[in-house]
Amino acid sequence: MTNRLKTFVAAASLIVFGSAAVANAGPRVPQVPVVGGGLQAYFISIGESINVNTDQQDNQVFQQSASGNASVTIMFQSSPNAPVQQIGVYNASAVIPPLFFLISGSVGPLGYSTMTFKPGNIMVVNRFDNLANFLSTTTFGGFDAGNFGFYLSVAAGTVFSQDGRNPGGLARMIAFKGTGLNSGEWFLCFDEPLPGAPGDQDFDDCVIVLESVNPLATEPTTWGAVKALYKK
């Protein structure tokens, strides 16, 4: 990579990247406008007391907990693309991260996958359909269980939980803490891309519940830290 290109990529990265810190974050600032009432209606229908316009958490990257296991369950899909949605994780600190596939939208609500984090940056994914029938397993290498993000892919493109990776630095996934009997869980609500345009900002295209994984705070990185990525 030439110095000019390095500088360009580093500068671009500086604008959009966040690096992980240790503490859980607070509310997202500013809160992202959620268009339409689909997401709010969904939460109301399941007895959640979440306000989609004021309860967004500033969580874009995550880490494993002591159990070494986590699960992701599809809860709601309001999109004609639901059957072709692909949901997965990626290393949040990688410049161009490989995508680790977790679950297909075709399994529908209550379909789920487990992630098991093993020493040596190994992650084992086991997938189940909505009736809890075992579907498949995949072992991935090179996964960073201490700092990862989520993605959603459809034919029109891929969106990431880290705002900075999305066109225009736009939020395409917003996170909410579960309340009541859902305490300890995270609702991740994706707005999928449209062909040639950003999404419609309804954030109800794919809603997943994340368990046994906790978020890391997102902090602006330093110029030196970004440059260091390219010196490796």
Add this chain to the structure above:
Amino acid sequence: MNNKLRVTAAVACLATIAFSSSAFAFGLRVPQINVLGGSLQGYLNSQGESINVLTDQQDAQVWATSISNNGLLTLKVELTGNAPVNNLGIYNASDAVPALYQVFPGAATNGWFAVMSFRSAPTRVVVSLFDNNAAFVGQTTYLGINSNNFGFFLQNPSGPVLYSQDYRNPGGSAQMLAYQGTGVNSGEWWLCWEDTAVNGAGVSPAHASVAGSASDQDFDDAVCILESINPLPVQQASLGTVKALFRK
């Protein structure tokens, strides 16, 4: 069951029985249970937890699934000679004589985990079991589980079945202590078992005769992490409620 026996059973249960309600609220266990030895504290410390095993016990004995309808249970450590024969599972907390639904067989060791998938029509739980390498071991479906009110049990050949609900245990003793995870484990629950009856007063003659059955009260015989499932508050039952159990 004749009427006199029903009344006796109901009164006995009334003294100790707990059942769940719909609200999500619980506090510390009162009184806190004495945990002997330092191994449980040492283990939790090694996991980066800031739990004090003597003062952070939660009054959590019965449980309900969350909106995902999946619960993840991981067997973290077993510090007991009974490990190869300790079975762990769940049961309906409101049943007088509950059926036992096994989650972990005795063969399960550190790092094994299970997903409990609660489904309807018919009401059931599908238990998917994995070994410590996350390899799929097998799947069992149990009918009739109440996903909104269940407890955990531990069973081995050396003693009676032990339950997360104190009142079901010999002498009404606590056999399982629950702690809330802290830091990166927020939202998770540590379930810590003593695998021998703490109070031998209620142990049947058959089990009392088993050599070496004295409890060491270390509560580290089986330590699990529970995720996606939250406890329900423990409340005193009314006489009518208890009697209703025996009318079923």
